[in-house]
Amino acid sequence: MREQILILRRNWMLIVSFALIGLISAGAISVLMPKTYTATSNLFVSTQNVETSAELQQGSVFSLNRVGSYVELVSMPQVLNPVIENLDLDMTPQELATKVKAGTSRNTVLIEIQAVDSSPQRAADIANGVVASLITSVADLERPTNGLPSPMRLTSVDTAQPPSSASSPKTPLNLALGLLYGLALGLVVAILRHVLDRHVRTEADLRKSTDLPLLGGITESTRHTSRPTILGGAGTEAFRQLRTNLEFAAVSQQMKSLVITSSQAGEGKSTVALNLALSIAQSGQRVILVDADLRLPSVSSATGLEGSVGLTTVLIGRTSLAEATQHWGTGGLSVLTSGPLPPNPTELLGSDAMQKLVKELEAEYDTVILDAPPVLPVADTAILTRHTDGILLVVGATRVSQHNLSKAVEQLSLVNANVVGAVLNRIPRSGPDANSAYLSDYGVTPLPVIRDNDGGPASPVAEAEAAIVRDSQNSRALSKG
Template identity: 75%
Template sequence: MLIVSFALIGIIAAAAASLLMPKTYTATSSLFVSTQNVDTSAELQQGSAFALARVQSYVGLARKPQVLDPVIEDLGLNMSAQELAKNVQASTSRNTVLIDITATDSSPEMAADIANGVVASLIASVADLERPTNGLPSPVRLTSVDAAQPPSSAASPNTALNLMLGFLYGLAAGLIVAVLRHVLDRHVRTEADLRRSTNLPLLGGITETQVPRNSPSPAVLSGSGTDSFRRLRTNLEFAALGRQMRSLVITSSQSGEGKSTVALNLALSIAHSGQKVLLVDADLRLPSVANATGLEGSVGLTTVLIGRITLTEATQPWGSAGLSVLTSGPLPPNPTELLGSQAMEELVQKLETDYDVIIFDAPPVLPVADAAILTRHTDGVLLVVGATRVSQHNLSNSVEQLTLAKANVVGVVLNRIPRSGPDANTAYRSEYGAASLQPMDNDGAPASPVAEAEAAILRESRRGPSPEHAARRGTS
């Protein structure tokens, strides 16, 4: 797209320049150099050699003030000889005695008059300069052989040539910018970029979806989008093989990578597998679960931690799959201290006895230390990586911070993979395609978008992988 855009810009710029450039016309007149007063063939041969030797001198003389001043006077031009010389060119072909005088002007008639005037003035000047001192006629004769005529079309601007040059220059600029973008860009765009930053296992890929404009809330994916989270759920089970994985923190390097969307859809997918799941909004700075699910956000995690209400009173059911949600509650002035408190550790232990899986939607790693503090009380961390949203450097820093916090990072999820274009991952685009987003509600009605999404997940969970998927899984 960069190359095509720059090429189009070059063509448009060339077209605009061609329209704005003033038109100029070019007229050409020719004259022939010969010798006169020749009687024998030997004298004719010597005269021809003499004329050929003098041609280059006459070409240079054509742009001198001695030749141009009479032209200015005869035509009434308001310019000097030096200025007129810029619009007059004299040339000759090799081994010929023909001289071409070319004049350029904004008027086609004036261009022809200047060319013819220069020829006449040059003939007179040569006759005067080459006249012998004994009063005999000049041995050299200049004869006009092709008088200039007013041109019918402008010589400049050459629109076709300008468009071609604009296209070539734009194409070259686009290629340079595209190469520089590829060389200098350090954003994570593909799995290869991900591997340059971390060796953590890649547990899944989520194709970019169409989020409604001005709507920051995450949404439930329906249709083929549920397949990506079903695969992610299965890969998490393999990643946790041989060790307990009851509580899982979902976080990202920075905001805008889609961690809340992944947390909500993953919790819903696990709930549809028959497990008792609780989604906890542990982002006590910019919570989003309450808005995404349409649940009450005035009570939640913070009110439970300070003992204002019980866990049972703060937990709210959502949807028809048995998913429970604990929103963030009122925002505290000290979120980091609250998440690292003894009350938070005791709450996590209680949740692990009441639920099969607890999903924590945590703040990003780089801006604040909340996620790293929260990992002290949980079994694992799933790091969401937004394709084209985070740089390789920031991703490496996030992994390093989680490692220093001794967090059990089970893997990464490459989220928001472009559906098309040079950064699209064709494997994930076919395996992890996401359908359009559906709004969320809490009525549990079978005809609602949420119920449709849940039903799609449930059907695919019970049906199992298709033969094509099984074949691909066996191949990999």
């Protein structure tokens, strides 16, 4: 039941759209369809020259047996040809037969004649003409050979009158059917879309693809930007929880260097790497964030640090590690940007110089965070696993398919990578796939907007520093008071 409700919540706009399309289509068809009118006349079938009750009973049974034959006779040319001649109709008996319908109820001797035409007067004339022609035809067919009158008698019960309203199109019925058919088609498409959709949207979808432990969940940022961003409020608490879960995941082994990667591009690995490094630094550790994505680096643009010197200039010996390292914020976070993009990133990351650099960083810092390229497009991350202690796999909700996630985990297992776990990133804040467990703002006080010297919004670090200074000043003022 929950899955069915989830299908409806995910696809309600699609279902409503199909229902509206069905409703509009039915309305258009009703408007474009030509109007037709139906005239009705009735005949009573009986026997004549009956004198005793026994003959009456026998005649009633005989009439019931004859009614079915008379109904079939209505569509025969013998009945329809005289109608065509009398009304001067420009059609064949076969064409007229499509406009005339005869029927009878069970165990009755009443025959109902219906005639349909675009003209109400002509529909009535056709119905009355068929009744008169059927009476004449039955009298001729049932006349005995000895010249006596026919034992069967057909009597017109009522005369067809021109109808005052059209019988077709039935606009209310068409609209109702269009709405129902649209809803049904929308439900079918929604179910097919759900069955064929293999994107990782929830924790349940993630567990279908991999047995990796889920170490955390990060809601999507309210800032719609393609660059990595610093998450505040509930996002900060989510990374603190991720930091704690990482500590417990690595309790049985030393893990000083951690590679942050994803299956494919666009899952938010750089945002996770930046926020995780900042969260660990806020706990009092010395942390360095290394932008090891030498194809599409983003750390320098996100932090506003110098990007002309960095990892590549250190690896080729152009600059020293101390010269290329930059500090960011007031905590113990250092950043090593990517530097100029090399023509051979895979070979450079797999070189002895890279292995020596990682060892040097592990000796100097408590934690080394490496923002690595995605696993599936390139082999850079698989190369980095030789030099590092563990890998954290970022899974972008609605961004990666279950197949690609399984393939990325399989590819990492082939190189014996130590994947410590996964983090579900970009969980929707609202909608059917939102998870309220990751939306809590318990104890979080929103910070006021701080402007920089140019009048624009300051960085989240500057906002936090300003709030701390302001709180300290307020505390001192209260103590003096």
